[in-house]
Amino acid sequence: MTSITAKGHAKAFCERFGLRLPILLAPMAGSTPAALAGAVANAGGMGALGALNTTPDGIGEWARTFRAQSNGSFQINLWIPDPPPVRDAAREAAMAEFLAGHGPRPPIPEGPLLPDFTAQCAAMLAAGPTVISSIMGVFPDDVIAQAKARGIAWFATATTLAEAREAVAAGADAIIAQGAEAGGHRGAFDHAAAEGQLTGSIALIPRFADALEVPVIATGGIGDARGIAAALTLGASAVQIGTGFLRCPEAAIHPVWAEAIAAAEPEGTLPTRMFSGRLGRGIANAVIRAAAPPIADYPVQRGLFAPIRAAAEKAGNHDAMQMWAGQAAFLARAEPAADLTTRLWSEAQSLLP
Numbered sequence: 098m099t100s101i102t103a104k105g106h107a108k109a110f111c112e113r114f115g116l117r118l119p120i121l122l123a124p125m126a127g128s129t130p131a132a133l134a135g136a137v138a139n140a141g142g143m144g145a146l147g148a149l150n151t152t153p154d155g156i157g158e159w160a161r162t163f164r165a166q167s168n169g170s171f172q173i174n175l176w177i178p179d180p181p182p183v184r185d186a187a188r189e190a191a192m193a194e195f196l197a198g199h200g201p202r203p204p205i206p207e208g209p210l211l212p213d214f215t216a217q218c219a220a221m222l223a224a225g226p227t228v229i230s231s232i233m234g235v236f237p238d239d240v241i242a243q244a245k246a247r248g249i250a251w252f253a254t255a256t257t258l259a260e261a262r263e264a265v266a267a268g269a270d271a272i273i274a275q276g277a278e279a280g281g282h283r284g285a286f287d288h289a290a291a292e293g294q295l296t297g298s299i300a301l302i303p304r305f306a307d308a309l310e311v312p313v314i315a316t317g318g319i320g321d322a323r324g325i326a327a328a329l330t331l332g333a334s335a336v337q338i339g340t341g342f343l344r345c346p347e348a349a350i351h352p353v354w355a356e357a358i359a360a361a362e363p364e365g366t367l368p369t370r371m372f373s374g375r376l377g378r379g380i381a382n383a384v385i386r387a388a389a390p391p392i393a394d395y396p397v398q399r400g401l402f403a404p405i406r407a408a409a410e411k412a413g414n415h416d417a418m419q420m421w422a423g424q425a426a427f428l429a430r431a432e433p434a435a436d437l438t439t440r441l442w443s444e445a446q447s448l449l450p
């Protein structure tokens with residue numbers, strides 16, 4: 098690290114990306130409504146849309162709704178698609194049989210399981226966000242070139258220094274260092290390597306900050322002012338908070354999920370492939386603790402689990418619900434998002450020299 102102070106790094110980052118404070122709402126597919134993003138942006142932070150399962154039209158609609166409430170900064174995030182899944186009829190049938198014990202018997206998924214990525218990229222660029230962000234790889238060259246031509250920055254999620262360097266070489270303007278504490282999916286570029294790339298934030302942040310020329314955004318396990326001050330002290334220029342915003346009223350998640358977050362001990366969350374086939378950290382409930390047959394490839398497993406998820410949400414069934422959460426879930430507060438954002442930065446500043 099250079100001799101610039103933690104507050105100095107944060108200030109430079111905020112000036113560059115139009116923020117008044119260095120707190121970013123984490124993109125969370127399905128859980129970043131415009132009301133939540135607008136509240137964080139109005140408090141001076143950066144809003145976010147996790148657009149994985151949003152149609153191209155839906156991306157434009159989300160941006161219009163956001164702009165109706167805020168003229169602040171926001172990012173739109175996409176998952177970089179994996180190679181096509183290897184289909185395995187016997188494995189998928191065994192998984193469907195297992196899942197039938199936790200909800201309705203799921204049909205074997207067929208056809209496209211997610212919106213078209215190329216069309217989503219076009220809609221994302223057309224929406225004109227401050228930032229586009231990626232997880233699980235790097236954007237195609239033409240998307241990066243178009244973003245740069247439009248003055249849109251690119252933040253790339255990485256879980257190892259090698260991934261971060263690959264993204265910087267491809268043109269990333271900042272790297273999101275995703276520590277193993279993080280709720281939701283792991284950003285490993287190679288999905289098969291995810292279990293071997295579970296480095297915690299306290300080691301990952303200074304590794305990236307020392308080795309990279311671009312700003313580092315810390316994400317994973319940050320839920321209060323102590324975490325923010327620690328991340329900035331370790332060399333991050335900003336923090337990105339996911340689970341810590343999920344109990345805010347604007348997040349509007351299922352009440353059973355919100356209660357599970359409030360009650361979770363750090364060891365009460367586990368990395369699992371049950372919900373999608375990709376590794377992600379969620380509340381350790383009965384369905385992810387059960388002795389399951391081999392998991393299907395992403396996104397086939399996601400398709401298999403979808404009916405279980407829907408039925409569990411309808412019934413308020415904790416045992417089979419998909420409840421993403423990070424290890425610092427216990428820090429999440431049921432507080433309006435703008436108040437939370439303002440309070441966190443005010444308290445963090447008093448902890449920093």
Ligand SMILES: Cc1cc2nc3c(=O)[nH]c(=O)nc-3n(C[C@H](O)[C@H](O)[C@H](O)COP(=O)(O)O)c2cc1C
Nearest residue numbers: 123125126147232279280281317318339340421423
């Ligand atoms: C419900 C949920 C959904 C998520 N969806 C995405 C996503 O679509 N794209 C992404 O880059 N990260 C996603 N993540 C990961 C977050 O962006 C971030 O890395 C993580 O929440 C940080 O850890 P924390 O939860 O401890 O704050 C998700 C996390 C959660 C909790």
